[in-house]
Amino acid sequence: MKNGIKVGLVEDQHLFRDGIKAILSAWQDIEIIFEAGEGFSVVQTLLQSEQVPDVMLVDLSLPPNGSTPYSGEQLTIDLTATFPEMKVLILSGHQDEKFIIRLIEAGAHGYLVKDSDPLEVYQAIVTAYEKGAYINERALMAIQQNIGKKTKEIFRSDTDLTWRELEVLELICRQHTAEEIGEKLFISVKTVNGHRSNLLLKTASRNVAGLVMYAVKNGLVNI
Amino acid sequence: MKNGIKVGLVEDQHLFRDGIKAILSAWQDIEIIFEAGEGFSVVQTLLQSEQVPDVMLVDLSLPPNGSTPYSGEQLTIDLTATFPEMKVLILSGHQDEKFIIRLIEAGAHGYLVKDSDPLEVYQAIVTAYEKGAYINERALMAIQQNIGKKTKEIFRSDTDLTWRELEVLELICRQHTAEEIGEKLFISVKTVNGHRSNLLLKTASRNVAGLVMYAVKNGLVNI
């Protein structure tokens, strides 16, 4: 247990969390010293803790916890800003390659889909710790395809939608009302409706059905 | 290992699968004899196998595999029809209570969210095996709330949509309003709204966005 790689784990699904712990316990050079079920309090907790993980596994789709949405992306930004030595590995349920770029821009050092082989998780941890990053073949290809463009331009180039509009569109597809979207994004219902109006204009849609179809056609939402 | 409860596991996320296996291996009276990453071939495989699980853990959100969507709900229906002695426990990522009713109608013997305590999974397996069902507090509440309301209709409702409902769904996806749909199909707006209500019920959707997503997921509309 001594001098092993100190690993942290932020994952809302309790079972999954324990599962990963069980899997990783097979390797003596890995030691899980931190875990959390939501992202909001992680940085604060670590700042008051005497030891900080070398490698942090972060679930990309951390759900809004009560009234405070705190995504894996935001946690990645905050973690890498606060602990520059820490390596952040993203665990993603959906393998939408577009997210990889966003997460890497946010500071992530690696990207794993949850459907990965357990061995790959171990390898990712060790590689990220020793070499500073773990990029597998799939992630590499996604990066290569989008190289040269900057993150936000990726979205704008093939969709013409802004960042905020994409966020709203995603939530519309997930069946949320304008009011709920406003609560999730901390903006007024009026603003949400403004974004939706722009979405309808830009996508040449008549209503939500058109928006959802557009999102699906352009791969902007995970089916 | 002998005379333990034979457990099967159908879960597309490899890590999660191995995690559950690792967790359940702590109990000697449980033996995992079957696992699969998708649902489509499960029944066929089991029919050709010499031993069949007593309890099967099924991921509710099995993704469409290639061109053949095969949900956890459908797998539950097929499993309980083919192996009447088998107990099916649903693992659900989202705790949408509406699904509980549908899954129970499909033949499930228990419903667990993935955010459950590991101990609860073990207890659910044993209880389902010994007593035939495992209903926890949350599931019970969901059932109680819906009983007497639309429950009967939900129970009666097939996952399958009728021909007319499919026509309406198609036109909804094409951005038509209820009034337009009525004109196209030569029926009253009221009738269209009736069909849409049934569609919302059958697909467990909140609004058109959910209907469109359902249609896309199940290949009911050309993207």
Add this chain to the structure above:
DNA sequence: TTTTGATTAGGTATTTATACCTTATTTTAC
């Protein structure tokens, strides 16, 4: 033959979406 399910149609009420405006602040681009 009885029953069930599909389709049709209506009422009433509420909620949500959509259209069309204006304005201010901040970010980004040139």
Add this chain to the structure above:
DNA sequence: GTAAAATAAGGTATAAATACCTAATCAAAA
């Protein structure tokens, strides 16, 4: 440094969707 775009927020409407009822007709299945 200025211009343009993105973001936020508001008002005032109407249109559409959704919820929750009932009920008639017809065809198919039991």
